[in-house]
Amino acid sequence: MNMELSRRGFLAGAGAGLAGTTLGAFGFGDVEAAHAAAIRPFKLANTAEARNTCTYCSVACGIIIYSKGDLKKGEKAEIVNIEGDADHPTNRGTLCPKGAALRDVVHAKTRTLHPQIRKAGSDKFERVSWDQALDRIARLMKDDRDQNIVLKNNDGVTVNRWTTTGFLAASATTNETAWATYKVVRSTGMVAFDNQARV
Amino acid sequence: MTNSWTDIKNTDLVVVMGGNAAEAHPCGFKWVTEAKANRGAKLIVVDPRFTRTASVADYYAPIRQGTDIAFLLGVINYCIRNDKVQWEYVKNFTNAAFVVKEGFGWQDGLFTGYDEQKRDYNRSTWDYEIGPDGFAVVDETLQNPRCVWNLLKSHVSLYTPELVERICGTPKDKFLTIARMISECSSPVKTMTSMYALGWTQHSKGSQNIRSMAMLQLILGNIGVRGGGMNALRGHSNIQGLTDIGLMSNLIPGYLTIPTEREPSFDAYMSTRGFKPLRPNQMSYWQNYRKFFVSFQKAMWGDAATPENSFAYDWLPKLDVPAYDVLRAFELMHQGKMNGYFCQGFNPLLSFPNRKKITSALSKLKFLVVMDPLQTETARFWENHGANNDVDPSKIQTEVIELPTTCFAEDEGSLTNSGRWLQWHWPGGSPPGEAKTDAWIMAQIHLRLKELYRKEGGKVPEPIVNLDWRYKDPHEPTAEELAKELNGYVVSDVPDPSDPTKTLLTKGKQVVSFAALRDDGSTACGCWIYSGCFNEAGNNMARRDTSDPDDTGAYLKWSWSWPVNRRILYNRASSDLQGKPWDESRKLLWWDGAKWTGYDVPDIAPTAKPDTVMPFIMNPEGTSRLFTRAMMRDGPFPSHYEPFESPVVNVVAPKVRGNPVARVFRNDFEQFGDAKEFPYAATSYRLTEHFHFWTKHAHANAVLQPEFFVEISEELAKEKGIEKGGTVRVWSKRGSVTAKAVVTKRIKPLTCDGKTVHIVGIPLHWGFTGAARKGFGPNSLTPFVGDANIETPEYKAFLVDIEPVAGPVA
């Protein structure tokens, strides 16, 4: 079932509000008007929709992402608009100034695009491949772990504690990513493990 | 949140204190405006600044930052003195009647057992008297002078309206107006909600700020009811989820804890986690701890976690300190004791206190890995940006690896909101450049590390090479696969005890909820409180049915909330001892003669008798706690302490600086300023136009609030010769920033203990990357000290000086 696109809305069920107030009231009959010179063509026509959640605060407003190109059809999707999901019980289509400008953060000029490495003492980043970056990370981790993990404390108790490398986890990734992160980090014995909840 | 955003519409009184909901959570604040419309609710705002929340409040009062405990204990004192107490609730559903051990006391600002050298308490007297039957002693008449109620009454008697004014700077008449408005909610048919955020947590006594309000809410009978509760407005879209899943030094998913080195064996670990009920017939739900823990170990290490190896107990690290929280981690880094650090969607250069120390600490690392969709300052801490980041790259030897990640719009999965709803989302755009999902990156790191250990051997490789990683594509586990692990599944068939020919649990099936989890290794579950999110009924987090019978605001069929889809925690407390709703117009859960029924999933066993089993089932007492025993480091009751940097001395305990048990590293003590040198009380906060250091990368938001500024009163501006829109320098013992000055009527000087206190407000959204103008964050100024219990840094109260400077060349 494609629950994402289910459109069980509030408008049908919303009992509250003014009698007779529906935007349909502006529907002026069945006249199909020619497009007026001043009126922009509606820019969301023929775009693809995806249900998502605002990435900022914990109100977790429902949003709809409109794109040219449809990911569900395996196409490349370019986001053209993001607005509140009127079917969402909490935000009812509304968004704050951050949420209303989500498109600008997705398309920020300062998005990271390629893995980069800044070498010791250098004043610049250098682009590297994913393999180079990841192999380097695994090497650095293993060397530090093998050298510094504490296997037993002074009383001979097995502690398997790695204190010399730490990990700060994200605050806007999914629960599923968080779980994958937890598994990988915990399995190494790392203890300087924390997230944004602290601050 | 104990309740949900949509439930706020059910309240009669909203208290926004320790937060700024209209600015930080505008779309959640909508439900405050709905409460005003539905029930004629009133909104009270108590804040050092007249915020945009205050602009729509029915009543506003100023308060000096860092004095909330005095204010709230003052309100509790007012309620007790004026008999504004929900007595039936307090007597039955709190520990008011429990008798505390002989010897417990409070004097000169300190509780019994203080050790100045250790900056810690011996907390042995902070507990109940246990009777010969093994249960806690109670006095239902509340006559015993050592019962919790009488101790509380005496503890808060100090906080008169006069003392509140002296400490907080809140005029007495304003305090009394608010106390009166709040006290009216002691009626069983009137409810108040508390909406708070980092205005309460970011103090060296942040946890006790929150406890103070929680105690007040219990005294008013407002916990577990519609329109009530303690509603922490969490800051980030999945900070609730990250906390639930335990991505913290000392946590295991679902609020289980990492063992310490004093627990060398699984048995030793379990010996302190028995959670035997403290009163007869109480549920004490943590008695199931072992089931949750073993199921977690099975989710981590699969077949390699066996009864024989105590379910791989040794593979978990054992802590030697309470936690390697971020402050400790950066202290160690600063001492040169850390070599590597990962920042996944996190920007510590601007997020952690005392930026000079942070820069110096990062410079001592061997390597730093940053995974982020945006170019963070942390990834560029070595890059010179003039006054905004004055470093010499050639002197910094840290290797920095920046990995581009996808953002929300490009990935799939669930986020847990402040009201504990797990909501699934779908991607809507293609990732830019070579950006990859975090799950892919974590898988790559794991697989490469595992390969190195396989090839080269090394120290204790077992927990890495045995990590359960049975995903269809090990290089990129899907969100669904991971969600199913979080929910939990059956590892091996469990026969039905009543009919051995049938199976109770069938291997490979998803468990229905945590009630099915077992402690023998036959079930696996990543996070027990999330169990039920993705069971055999499907992905419950993706549900989008907006039906809401009788418009209670519960929305039980929309997404899924933990635990077991319950929307209001402690909801059994919405009815009296007979199970009859306190308020018919706001009924939530009631006893129908045989079982609990209502609008929500009962937070009690469905057939637990109302007059026998008390509502707070996670506590061994069965009740909530006005007196929190030895569970908090700084006292079983809150007590007023000044911030470490305060414009006035603590009038209650003049000898005590800050929170007497807050951890302070030696060098940081030397970097605290005093009021002589730094006369102004500063505080930091968000503005509604921005989200942390993220939206300065979004052009529209950079337009709406382009440039770093500080806010001061007209009085201080006059005194210092500062002009509106002029440039100022603000400095503390730890650093200095330049900013534009917003001179406003919304900040007024306060009078505290006879002294004029000027407030300097410092918003936090600027740095040196992104679309907005380059600026600073308050962390250039703030002290390196955290809350005594959870180490949240004291960002909300510190001292600075300010002066006008010649404007910058544009």
Add this chain to the structure above:
Amino acid sequence: MFPPLPNPTTAPTPPRFGDQDLIRRSASTVTPPAKRQTEVAKLIDVSKCIGCKACQSACLQWNDMVEEVGVNVGVYDNPHDLTPASFTLMRFTEWENPETKNLEWLIRKDGCMHCEDPGCLKACPAPGAIVQYSNGIVDFVHDNCIGCGYCVKGCPFDIPRISKVDNKAYKCTLCSDRVAVGQGPACAKACPTQAIVFGTKDDMKQWADGRIKDLKSRGFKNAGLYDPPGVGGTHVMYVLHHADKPEIYAGLPNNPRISPLVEIWKGVAKYAGFAAIGAMAAVTVVHGIFSGASRVSPHDEEKAKEMAEKPPAGENA
């Protein structure tokens, strides 16, 4: 709760109004449609506004406008004024109520009021550069705009702004593209507290009544609706806690009306006929008329009187 605006449809949808629904067209005569469409309106409830600027943000996004990143000049207002790329703006006023001594932070969303009697349209010499639909929306047709700036002078609310890039006038369209497909304006959909709602003008007035009653019950005895009769009423209305003093809300005009200069010009235009003189000639004509600010001043009144007696030279052109 006011019923939320629905989600947009992505199916191609014919617009529900168009050129056949024009009731006014600048410097032109139109034949009004036989039946007027239901009048729409946006209601801005200042007492519910939290000044979050979601409306500004949504407006920038929906209209694909790239505003400049400015500076802080000591206030929360950013940008500092309406611009060709900012059709709406929160204006913040710190006001100490002399009666209660309490501070009130008055935050008003500024932007086009979509007057029933639009001064901009009346002042506009360029045929068809400004149009008014029978549902009340006043819209600019940029292809026809000559950038003369008289709409700015003609507007009693000082709203339109001329772009330095293309020398054309810009202002809020009431999201005519959204309304045309059964949507509401982007600002109204975004507004977190429903301080902005959108619907038929009648419903907006009815909704405002309920809000005003609530405000009165909370002690705002002068709460009221701002729908100024001097411009025939507006299709953007305010609920004000102090409706007796609109000027305290960042200078909202107490009794806005079209400058008498514009009325004169209107008469001139009618007499001369644009077809005959052409738009650029008309500009020359009006140049001498408009020199003051858009707010009606005693000077304007005098000047208007004078002109009415002695028509400008252009009349005979």
